[in-house]
Amino acid sequence: MITTDQILxxxxxxxxxxxxxxxxxxxxxPKDFARPCNLVELLRIQLGxxxxxxxxLLFTIQITDFVPVDRYYNSDMALLDARxxxxxGGVFGDGYIKVGDRAPKVASCATAHNFxxxxxxxxxxxxFARSEFNPSAVLPxxxxxxxxxxxxxx
Numbered sequence: 147m148i149t150t151d152q153i154l155x156x157x158x159x160x161x162x163x164x165x166x167x168x169x170x171x172x173x174x175x176p177k178d179f180a181r182p183c184n185l186v187e188l189l190r191i192q193l194g195x196x197x198x199x200x201x202x203l204l205f206t207i208q209i210t211d212f213v214p215v216d217r218y219y220n221s222d223m224a225l226l227d228a229r230x231x232x233x234x235g236g237v238f239g240d241g242y243i244k245v246g247d248r249a250p251k252v253a254s255c256a257t258a259h260n261f262x263x264x265x266x267x268x269x270x271x272x273x274f275a276r277s278e279f280n281p282s283a284v285l286p287x288x289x290x291x292x293x294x295x296x297x298x299x300x
Contacts, residue, residue, distance in 0.1 A: 202273050234266060
């Protein structure tokens with residue numbers, strides 16, 4: 147089974163390849179973060195199609211691309227557009243993201259522009275066997291139980 151952290155790390159690695167030397171943050175940025183940079187966040191996990199033995203999970207992920215700004219916080223819109231096209235085509239253009247031994251499929255990818263950043267929202271679809279969510283497969287097996295008893299005094 148793959149985890150959401152593994153998915154975010156795989157996207158981070160692809161962004162680092164597309165924008166070498168630039169920081170890529172996961173889930174939050176530091177107070178005075180450097181631009182240009184990218185922020186990768188998990189927005190939602192949704193249950194897709196399912197059968198008795200399998201299910202599809204949809205992972206909605208947002209990549210916020212921050213570009214350099216002038217003293218009025220205006221950015222170069224052509225640069226913003228070019229970087230957005232690099233994210234859409236270079237990071238998600240293969241139609242999937244390699245995560246360990248899995249390859250979640252890109253179900254959708256859309257962007258929204260703002261004055262000094264863009265937000266690219268991608269939905270990744272991945273199939274799982276129901277058995278992958280069996281507690282014995284997910285949680286480590288309890289091998290030893292230590293108890294302390296305190297005798298009651300009367």
